[in-house]
Amino acid sequence: MPQTNIAQRKYNEIRKRAFENFINIRLFHFFIQNPAIPEPNIDELIKLSIQKEMYDLYGRCHQMPSSLVVPHYPHIKIGELDKLYKNWYDKNTQHTSALEKVFQEQHFFSKEEFIKFYGADEIDRSCTYCKVLESEIEELAEHGWIRTKRHLTRGRTMELDRKDPFLPYTKDNVALCCYWCNNAKTDEFSINEFAGIGNAMTRIWIDRLRKIDKEKKMI
Structure with a gap:
């Protein structure tokens, strides 16, 4: 039987983040549109249908000082939302x-869908953006071509990125990506905007791998 320990760990990590996002976007929707009601109950949150525009506004508000009002909702300030x-x-x-x-639901x-999406431990996963393989990352690290101090905790396996950072974690909006692309893309760039950066990183990995091959031939 294939081992799925890494996929299960990744599943637990992303599920926690996704659930927090699921709740927070619904609280945001409720609070800005229902200022006279002190708080929503669970059933009300479940029934809310969140549109793309609300995700965009929610993401925008994360970048605003607490003293400013929510755009298009002048009755409430960012700081009041936090409270x-x-x-x-x-x-x-x-x-x-x-x-x-x-x-x-x-x-x-x-869990089964996610493990199938992420793959068993034996699979040599690749980054959606720069195409580097996990086996190549391992080889780069062995030969001193991985320099991040975080490599003990991040980078050895593919991470999970939301293609559109302001939409939820769904099957169509999650991509496998390396630590470096995930760190560079953050919430700033769309998948189309990041394509050029991913291509540039591909060239860097290829160049480093060629240097390793050259070093091997000289031994």
């Missing part, structure tokens, strides 16, 4: 199982 989030979590953290169940990979 509303905290108040809701303080009261409801222990009562989100119903919301988590809906999230798991309707808005996220099943």
